[in-house]
Amino acid sequence: MIVARIVETEAYLGQNDPAAHAFKGRTPRTDPLWGPPGTWYVYFIYGMHHCLNITVEPEGRPGCVLIRAAEIFKESPDRGRGPGRLTRALKVNRTLSGIRAFDRDCGLWLREGRAPENVSVSPRIGIRHATEKALRFFEAGSRSVSSPRPPQALEARGCV
């Protein structure tokens, strides 16, 4: 079992969120998003990286959380810093997509060491649409966080 502590996430709100994969409708790739809460959704991007998400809404509603960074116990902070690095360290790929995350034999089990402290909020990273929404949540001070400071000041982007 891989033991890790999630320290950075982003929320994707589903069919009404222009930045979400679900915004463009249900396809074979995005199908797991419509599954029951606690379903892994893994996609491949930029020809190189996998990104790990978990569904969080009732079945039929495609909201999810992107897991952007985690402190992996007994590993360098760099290993889990950023969504691409994290999945590489955890050896996660699309075979996990659609699997129930809380099944013990699902292939990936992240046990949190302690709850995040000093949770800060910022705009989401790397997206082109809906950049004004402050839906990134991270533990300020964690050495595994991908971007310790918000991409820009919240005020400058109309987030507050």
Next chain:
DNA sequence: AATACGATTGTCT
């Protein structure tokens, strides 16, 4: 069949 693009990362200037 051909094309355009992306919820990233690493390297170079």
Next chain:
DNA sequence: GACAATCGTATTC
């Protein structure tokens, strides 16, 4: 800050 790497997916022809 700019840009290349690299390929599955969706769209269009």
